[in-house]
Amino acid sequence: MTDRGAAATRTGYDAVAIERKWQARWEADGLYAAHEDPSKPKWYALVMFPYPSAAHTHVGHWYNYCPADAHARFMRMRGYNVMFPFGFDAFGLPAENYAIKAGIHPHVSTMQNIETMRRQVRSMGASFDWSREVVSAEPGYYKWTQWLFLQLYKNGLAYKAKASVNWCPNDNTVLANEQVVDGRCERCGAEVVRRELEQWFFRITKYADELLDFSKIQWPEKIELMQRNWIGRSEGAEIRFEAQDGSPIPVFTTRPDTVYGATFMVLAPEHPLVEKLTAPERRADVAAYVDRARRATEIERLSTEREKTGVPIGADAINPYSGERIPIWIADYVLGTYGSGAVMGVPAHDQRDFEFAKKYGLDIKVVIAAPGWRGEELTEAWTAPGTMVSSGPFDGTPSEDGKKRVVAYGEERGFAKATVNYRLRDWLVSRQRYWGAPIPIVYCPQHGEQPVPEDQLPVLLPEDAEFVPTGESPLLRHEGFLNAMCPVCSGPARRETDTMDTFVDSSWYFLRYCSPEDARRAWDPEDVRYWMPVDQYMGGAEHAVLHLLYSRFFVKALRDIGLLGFDEPFVRLYNQGMITAGGAKMSKSKGNTVEPEDYVSTVGADVFRAYLMFLGPWDQGADWSDEGISGPVRFARRVWTLVTESGVRLGAPPAEGSATPTERELRALTHRTIQGVTDDLERFRFNTMISKLMIFAGDLVERGEAARGTAAWTEAIRSLVLLLAPAMPCLAEELWERIGGPYSVHQQSWPTYDAALTAVATATVAVQVDGKLRDKLEVPAGADQDAVVTQALRSERVSRTIGDRSVAKVIYVPGRLLNVVTKG
RNA sequence: GCGCGAGUGGCGUAACGGCAGCCGCGUCAGACUUAGGAUCUGAUGCCCGAGAGGGCGUGGGGGUUCGAAUCCCCCCUCGCGCACCA
Numbered sequence: 001m002t003d004r005g006a007a008a009t010r011t012g013y014d015a016v017a018i019e020r021k022w023q024a025r026w027e028a029d030g031l032y033a034a035h036e037d038p039s040k041p042k043w044y045a046l047v048m049f050p051y052p053s054a055a056h057t058h059v060g061h062w063y064n065y066c067p068a069d070a071h072a073r074f075m076r077m078r079g080y081n082v083m084f085p086f087g088f089d090a091f092g093l094p095a096e097n098y099a100i101k102a103g104i105h106p107h108v109s110t111m112q113n114i115e116t117m118r119r120q121v122r123s124m125g126a127s128f129d130w131s132r133e134v135v136s137a138e139p140g141y142y143k144w145t146q147w148l149f150l151q152l153y154k155n156g157l158a159y160k161a162k163a164s165v166n167w168c169p170n171d172n173t174v175l176a177n178e179q180v181v182d183g184r185c186e187r188c189g190a191e192v193v194r195r196e197l198e199q200w201f202f203r204i205t206k207y208a209d210e211l212l213d214f215s216k217i218q219w220p221e222k223i224e225l226m227q228r229n230w231i232g233r234s235e236g237a238e239i240r241f242e243a244q245d246g247s248p249i250p251v252f253t254t255r256p257d258t259v260y261g262a263t264f265m266v267l268a269p270e271h272p273l274v275e276k277l278t279a280p281e282r283r284a285d286v287a288a289y290v291d292r293a294r295r296a297t298e299i300e301r302l303s304t305e306r307e308k309t310g311v312p313i314g315a316d317a318i319n320p321y322s323g324e325r326i327p328i329w330i331a332d333y334v335l336g337t338y339g340s341g342a343v344m345g346v347p348a349h350d351q352r353d354f355e356f357a358k359k360y361g362l363d364i365k366v367v368i369a370a371p372g373w374r375g376e377e378l379t380e381a382w383t384a385p386g387t388m389v390s391s392g393p394f395d396g397t398p399s400e401d402g403k404k405r406v407v408a409y410g411e412e413r414g415f416a417k418a419t420v421n422y423r424l425r426d427w428l429v430s431r432q433r434y435w436g437a438p439i440p441i442v443y444c445p446q447h448g449e450q451p452v453p454e455d456q457l458p459v460l461l462p463e464d465a466e467f468v469p470t471g472e473s474p475l476l477r478h479e480g481f482l483n484a485m486c487p488v489c490s491g492p493a494r495r496e497t498d499t500m501d502t503f504v505d506s507s508w509y510f511l512r513y514c515s516p517e518d519a520r521r522a523w524d525p526e527d528v529r530y531w532m533p534v535d536q537y538m539g540g541a542e543h544a545v546l547h548l549l550y551s552r553f554f555v556k557a558l559r560d561i562g563l564l565g566f567d568e569p570f571v572r573l574y575n576q577g578m579i580t581a582g583g584a585k586m587s588k589s590k591g592n593t594v595e596p597e598d599y600v601s602t603v604g605a606d607v608f609r610a611y612l613m614f615l616g617p618w619d620q621g622a623d624w625s626d627e628g629i630s631g632p633v634r635f636a637r638r639v640w641t642l643v644t645e646s647g648v649r650l651g652a653p654p655a656e657g658s659a660t661p662t663e664r665e666l667r668a669l670t671h672r673t674i675q676g677v678t679d680d681l682e683r684f685r686f687n688t689m690i691s692k693l694m695i696f697a698g699d700l701v702e703r704g705e706a707a708r709g710t711a712a713w714t715e716a717i718r719s720l721v722l723l724l725a726p727a728m729p730c731l732a733e734e735l736w737e738r739i740g741g742p743y744s745v746h747q748q749s750w751p752t753y754d755a756a757l758t759a760v761a762t763a764t765v766a767v768q769v770d771g772k773l774r775d776k777l778e779v780p781a782g783a784d785q786d787a788v789v790t791q792a793l794r795s796e797r798v799s800r801t802i803g804d805r806s807v808a809k810v811i812y813v814p815g816r817l818l819n820v821v822t823k824g
Numbered sequence: 825g826c827g828c829g830a831g832u833g834g835c836g837u838a839a840c841g842g843c844a845g846c847c848g849c850g851u852c853a854g855a856c857u858u859a860g861g862a863u864c865u866g867a868u869g870c871c872c873g874a875g876a877g878g879g880c881g882u883g884g885g886g887g888u889u890c891g892a893a894u895c896c897c898c899c900c901u902c903g904c905g906c907a908c909c910a
Contacts, residue, residue: 221828222828222829222904222905225827225828225905225906226828226905226906229827229905229906229907230906232909234909234910236910251910252909252910253910254909254910255910266910308908332908333908333910334908334909334910335908335909335910337909338909338910339909339910342910343910344910345910346910350910351908352908352910353910355908421909421910422909423909541904541905544905583903614836614837614847614848615836615837616836616837617837620829620830622836623836625835625836625849627835627836627849627850628835628836628848628849628850629849630848630849631836631847631848631849632848634848634863635848637862637863687836687837687838687847688837688838688846688847690847690848691837691838691846691847691848692847694847694848695846695847698847764843765843766842766843767843768842768843768890768891770890770891771842771889771890771891772891773843776843797877808890809890810890811842811890811891813842816842816843817842817843817891819842819890819891820890821890821891
């Protein structure tokens, strides 16, 4: 790989020079700039815009963009008006943390990183439309992020509320639920603690049900499932228990049929009634428990291994169905953030309650009889259906019917109602950091919370902020930013200093791509109507319940506000797998990164692209290995020599076509390859596409001399170059020029195949005896069964195997296989 | 624990229920060469056999079928996701 020059002189294929030349030419010509054109079907292809913190592109980016580009190029050649834009998700924490550490302003470091990444991404030779580039940290972009915030605000979809939130003590900011992974900060890994803070939220829960509807999109099942689980819809009932002092304590349950089996009640330690209901003699214990629960990290609290703990508060609750008094406990296995923060403890029919009851000696009352149950003591909770017993008027009812009947009974009497609960929480968008879009709100002593008037947008981030590690946003100490004017009374007001979660920026970037230059609007409705929704989105699965969920919410919210006329942002989604090194994630700290630039400057981007595609199925990802790249290297040289020495001149008058067997065979080969490559591209099977191109090139090298100069030969060479264009765009362009094709190969029509021509003259039929392969026969295409059987029985190997047994049955798969079944 | 997905040569992988191992890497042998880390040709799943040929073989065990890597059941291993959501 160090002797690129030497290899180039030997074969004439100088990848680096060719790539530099054509990439510059395409850029100068604006070859991939998309324009609205109603005469063509549109195709909006999209890759997730990258986060410019790493300062350079890594193989992961390439693994995402190169196959995506191949597909976009394929669609373009198939006659679609393709938009394939690119941009940068430029706000975010790492840039600010870097500023604190290194003293470089986030704006400066971010723009430097973007500069580097832009250069590297361009070196891929991808067909991105750079004229549409967006950078989310530029005022021209975040002005509209702020504007969209105001639209949500004015429509009741953005609100401020005090809540128990996730706080990352290392990054000094709150986090959305989606950004907490296993109780740790998704970015820095610090253990997240809970804090009571007043924060801005987006009302995503309003769309919980619609977000569960995937009927309008074609996404991988896995992502659908992850979103479904995240939203966590469960149907059940709210049953209003009462404390002994009359305070209502509603509980949520999915098992109303077990209500007669409630033998205790559990409140979350942070439940608002704990303070009021605790008996004086229990106060000390309860306070100690609440305090311990508060200090426990999420990790400890969420651990399933951990034994359940709790303390009684010395008060009772009354079961509205049975009138029974049951003791109230607090325990941290009950979450304050789900349902009503209180549950009825039914140990006989819920495993968690069972464990809790066993530990603290609480009653276990069976109310759902398992088939064949004769009153034995349970060793674990019975959670499957059964027959209701010890349940007052419901005795004998099958538990599945009981669910509905128990709720109906309670509804009539006013202490129960059917409800649906979701795991999904509203999206917390406030961040106590500098490097994000400021939330466009001011606080006036007289008029309270006021939105910034739209004509005063953008609320600019001050450039002269100071970055010191105080744990507070630099905006809090910036007088010029902090002091604002109330839009109502023009009196002095204080500006909101929180900025927005970067996922807000990325929830609408695909809309901005449609009209990136529009200074008057977030987008031109005409452009959005033409381009949206995105036809094919391609990116990693790590955003399943983040960006991909938020963007769906955004589109639905903006649709309801009247700004958009469709329901889903991304019609089709494809998740590529991950590239690992030695089975582990690549990272600079591990020192196992692979630098695409090293390959671009030696074997060339085209070869690197082809290799990434050839590694294996795209959705499977791959473990990086340097070794195999010599395959695509040889392939590129082979194709180079084959085409440049083919003698084909596309401008020349077409050679006479004839029907010699050689030509017929060559045409069949060409058309079969076109068919296969087309099929592979449609199905994102880039690895088998490359394999088919290798086979085709190999066959042409072999048959070259025999078919040289014929029309079939010209067609074969021409097709090879066209089929190569999506995967290896620069090599294809150079070869296309050399065989006299008109600029650009990427503007040519994708070759079509003639099914009649893919047929072969003779077929190889595998002959089995009793399912075991014994011989292979060459038969004329279209030979009938009898003829094949006759020929097969003449075969020495076949007849020997059959011996003196008789033929019971034959199965014939035309042109492929014959199975002779014997008996005796 | 629950839910997805995957287990095929030394390695990456390929195979509408129909010839397992295509394509590529690597390895071995040869050709051209002063040379080869270039290029080209051939071989390359395992076992028996001098050979012809035969047997075995897609994580393990069972089943369906004329025929199973592929479909069904049980189990094992790995990866990913979720995980006290009442």
